[in-house]
Amino acid sequence: MYGKKVKLRFTYLSLILVVLILSTYLVLKSLEENVVYFISPTDIKGLAEINYDKKYRVGGMVKKSSISMNSEQINFIITDYKNEISVKFNGVIPNLFSEDKGVVAEGFLKDRNFLEASKILAKHDENYMPPEVKKALEGN
Amino acid sequence: MLYNIMFKYFNPYKIFKINSTLQKFVFFSFIIVLSIGLVESLFLSPEDYLQKDSVRIMYVHVPAAWISLGIFSTIALLSTSVFLYKNKNLILVSKSLAPSGMLFTLIALVTGSIWGKPTWGTWWAWDARITSMLILLILYIIYLLSFRISDDKDKSNKISAIIAIFGAINIPIIKFSVDWWSTLHQPASITLTEKSTIHSSMLVPLIIMTAAFALFSILIFLMKYNTELIKIKNKGLKRL
Structure with missing residues (x-):
């Protein structure tokens, strides 16, 4: 037809x-x-050259018990379970920021192991559940 | 034979009548489903262990995003048929689908932004998922405007079909952006192959709200489609 x-x-x-x-x-x-919105600590290690005038966004998990806070600043370590990078930040942290959770830090690199962040974003993962379920999961 | 059937059933006046009756049914079911959905999502469903009550924004955000993607995919498929076979009826169908698709894209972006501020700590991020959704909104706008591009109807119809077909490339980019690149936006919780990472008590409102939004799109579609039919009637054409 x-x-x-x-x-x-x-x-x-x-x-x-x-x-x-x-x-x-x-x-x-x-x-x-x-x-890509952010790079991992491993990517930072692999960079051929670091531009100290450029802002980098580094993402990963906040290492367990690495957060130390005082009235002026907060220090913590971002890890991708292979490599780590220390972050220093003074400013307001988002509600969901906590250890063992995803985070994206934006700022200037001082060297391959240290980032002075000017902005911290919490990254939420794909899991949604009521508090009771979370508790039950942790109990196991 | 086929043409005879088409004349009989695709008679604009008949479609108009069926549409008008259908609209009432769709409207009432929309109100009912939306009420149940809102009660479920605002009161009956539990809060999230981490985001607390912010999780309730998801029951608007995720269905809106799904519907907006679904409608654009449908428009692209219909437009392919329009481009190949010059079917005038399908042009009207896809044109009438677009406004609600655009609305839901906007809703997804705005609710995402409202959710992003308390959880991520920012209203907006230029990550792959969010940017590609913004491109979808722009595509919807361009698509709707393209019908006015030329006084020559055949020409503007052809151009809008091409925009929809080419724009469809954006759909898999939106879908897989969270897997292909590192994004601030979280990866998909509901996939075909794996168990949902959204707890079942939270899936109920999500599914009901998706049904409500789908009904709303159908309602707007029927209304827009009837408007197009009235336009034809005003032109005094006996058929599409």
Whole structure:
């Protein structure tokens, strides 16, 4: 029932789509550095060169019992369970910030092991449950 | 034969009548489902162990995001058919679907922002998930505007179909952004292959609210679609 025209349009569309998907892929691939929101402590270790004037976002888990606070600043360690980085921050921390939870710290690197953060974001994981369930899970 | 059936059942006046009756049913079921959903999500469901009551924002945020993605995918599929077969009815269908899709994209972005402030500590982050959702909103706006791009109806219909088809590339990017790149946004809790990481007591309001939002989209769709049919009637056309 449908003639050559439909076939022609189909060919056009498929060709353009293939080109578009490929170019989107290449653009995203080349922009990967900007698309990722944060890098891990391991990535920091692997950096060929550190730019001390550039802000870095480092993400990972807050290491257990690494948080130390006083009235002026807070220090803690971000870990990805392979490498670690110490973070110093003075400012308001988000509600969900706590040990063994995800965190993203943005700021200037002093060296490969130390970040002076100007912003701290808590990262929430994909788990949602009532407090009783959490307690029961911890009991096990 | 096929054309005869289509004339019989796809008669705009008939569709208009069915739509008007259907609207009432959809409206009442929407009100009922939404009431149950709101009671479930605001009062009956438990608070989260970590985020406390902020978790209730999820019952609006997640369904809105799902529906907005679903509607854009539908528009893209219909537009492919429009582009290939020049089916005028499907143009009206996809055009009528777009407004509620756009609304839910906006709702997902705004509720996400409201949730982000107390939990993450920021209203907005340029991470892959959030940015690609913003692109979806822009695509919806461009798609809706594209119908006015030219006085030549065939031309503007073709352009809007192409925008929808190309825009569909964004859909898998939104879906998999949290797996492909490190994002501030959390990964998916509900997947086809694995057990949901949302506790069952929290899944109930989530599913009811999704049903409510779906009914709302259908309602808006039926209303928009009837408006399009009235426009045809005003032009004095006997068929689409």
